[in-house]
Amino acid sequence: MKTQTGTSRRDFLKIAGTTAGGLVIGFNWFSCDSPKMEVLSTEQILAQAKSFNSFLSISPTGDVVIFSPNPELGQNIKTSFPMVVAEELEADWERVRVVQANLDPSKYERQLTGGSGAMPHSWERLRKAGATAKFVLVAAAAQTWKVPASEITVKNGMINHERSGKKGHFGEFVAVATTLTAPEEVVLKDKKDFTLIGTPVKNVDAKEMYTGKPMYGLDFQREGMQYAMIQRAPFGMKLVSVNDGAARAVAGVTNVVTFGSSVAVVGTSTWPLMKAKKLLKINYEPDGVVESTTDHDRLFAELMAKGKAEIKRKDGNVSAAFKSAAKIVTAEYQCPFVAHSPMEPENFFAHVQGDKVELVGPTQTPDRARQETATLLGIPPENVSVAITRLGGGFGRRLRADYVIEAVEVSRAIQAPVKVTWSREDELTGGAYRPAVRYRFEAALDAAGNMIGYKLRGVGMNAGNTTRESNFPSGAVDHLLIETIEHASSITTNAWRAPITNFLAYAEQSFLDEVALAAGKDPVDFRLELLNRAKTNPVGELGYDVDRMLGVVTMAKEKSNWGKNPSVKQGFSVYFSHKSYVAQVADIEVASGVPTLKKITAVTDCGLVVNPTGANHQVRGGIVDGMGHAMYTNLTFEGGVPKQRNFDTYRLIRLKEVPVIETHFVDSGFDPTGLGEPALPPTGGAIANAIFAATGRRLRSQPFIEQKEFSDIQLQIKRA
């Protein structure tokens, strides 16, 4: 395979010495010796390393430093990205150090974490970065040894010329290689020759994490740094006045600063601020609509009945199809607000000095942090530096820069470096959430049980579009109408792991089970019928690859022994999101009237699996996340404020609530796609459908444990 090097020529062979630009520079926290660095620290290697391109530097010692540009929040990108570079470079993985790159738009495109998009975006760029570096190393060796480059082989960080018996490690050729011109084209490896990709490589930060090294934003400290915590206004309210006398009297509090409707208490450590914040006396007044969950429920009913909908897709003649139908199935599904609740609460460090700003912290969108800071202060974006720490989870919360801007506001006000820390209560009450949403589905069946008509109306909040109108079952139904209605809520909302589909998939896959039942068909056969229709005679545009969806459905049917064991009640679900396909089957066995969730089988097509450990993590983690929120989690509002303020009332899934999960991957031959999100959407539907199969109870709202249909079901979980 030959491929153009594209933009790599621009940044190729700029010898940058130590300026390759990772978090490693300028922070004393990395001066503690990492256990991997028995011989040289990463700083020592970087001090002598030469930059080959934005992604890698190599030192004369033969040590390779790979820069990972995208924020790491648990999706394992900091391990899988460097694996791809190292594969094409033919590096010795034992001699690779990985450094989180700072924000640098001149070096990296799409330096963000969201939408499971990093791997598909960067796959070829990473390969080229490794391959072009290998090319010049080989050329340097050829020049040094005076042998043809074509006779040279590279393996495990060693360059070999078999005929003359000459060999040397990468480091020996760095000086010459970095004087050479970058190739116009580069040969990438055949996938069948991969030796690192496809193997279970361990997390590159493992040792640091398991020994408590400072690596998260909340761990960051700087000499002279102040701490701050912030009281934010309820949604739909604004600040009128604040009495901060009692707060200021707390020992350790140095200042109280107001900006917008936020009040920041500032001090020399965290604990006094937690106490002082509770002593603030703040008067608010309404600033728009102050919403409660009961308002949302009423609103959903009104908009569903007579709201003006935006048509997202219309195929055929829907009203005629429903008029001619032998049977019509209708159902409504609803989900509540939920928070992102990453284990590391929001926090950020900011130091505003004149027209320059230094930012350090956990962000999924470092460039957004930079842009919003520049806009706030009226300075050029280049004046804002952003160092990306490891993120203690994100789930979409850290796509926003609101908590970064708070740190900038406080630093500007107090003219000092500051770290803003959110408490868990702040995290649950301060937005931004996955908004509540309600769906109404209608299906028209002909006398033979074929689905001839399909209608979906979604009522959402601040979401733009509550549907995925080109996704399955679109393309498989002659007469189809998909509509969305929007409510502009004063409650801040945001993308939440697998935005929209995290709930839509559950509702849709549950409803399709209801339709299959009405049609008298097996739920899997029913889906296969629809998919075969979409394959042979598609209606309109398809936003999904029918063959790949058929692939996961077929394999899940086989791996789960679908329908083979009458004592096992099964629930099926399949969904395509973020370029990957995942089918899931939940198994429930009932003994003496007690249902036990015994297993979830997941079949994934994410193209080539770069790191099997990471892929398994993402699939199982996505299922645990999907199950936890479907089963247990709810955030309700009263007067613009959430009622659940910490993990005592805001319930997250725990270890004893997680069933056995079996994972399989389809070898589809496609390039890798992301996996941070796609395993989550199908889970709620698989479990709901299994619960229906086992108990006859249809769960049309989340969280399940709060539904009256579930109230007398004592679902047990088989964990091993």
Add this chain to the structure above:
Amino acid sequence: MANFTLKVNGTTHQVEVEDDTPLLWVLRDHLNLVGTKFSCGIAQCGACTVHVNGNATFSCVTPVSSIGNSEVTTIEGLSKDGDHPVQKAWDEVDVAQCGYCQAGQIMNAAAFLEQNPSPTFEEIDNAMNRNICRCGTYHKIREAVALAAKSK
């Protein structure tokens, strides 16, 4: 403000803080031991777990004034070079996703296995159920605790 003498990871430290300051914030803000994590602050998630006289303790709700002469061990002091059997098992099983909760998980597991060196799976689950992992690494946590138990 009052003066407290604390024994942490075998070293004696002096800090001047209010009586009610949770051990968590003394460790993080005053002793620069940030391996112990803040997440809920109300003893619900276990991210802040340390050992006080060998017992797994939620440092976020443990006032510094209650420590007295007790020996405090944090993730930084669990072993010299990350070679405690639980840390090694965590590495072997490759447990972490985001990793933020894992120091607390490891500290809980280490104290548990000290008291129950050969636990059943049920006992492991009961012990580890008090720590939340938002990434959902629960299968691997269970596997790593079982491996550490075997390897001891």
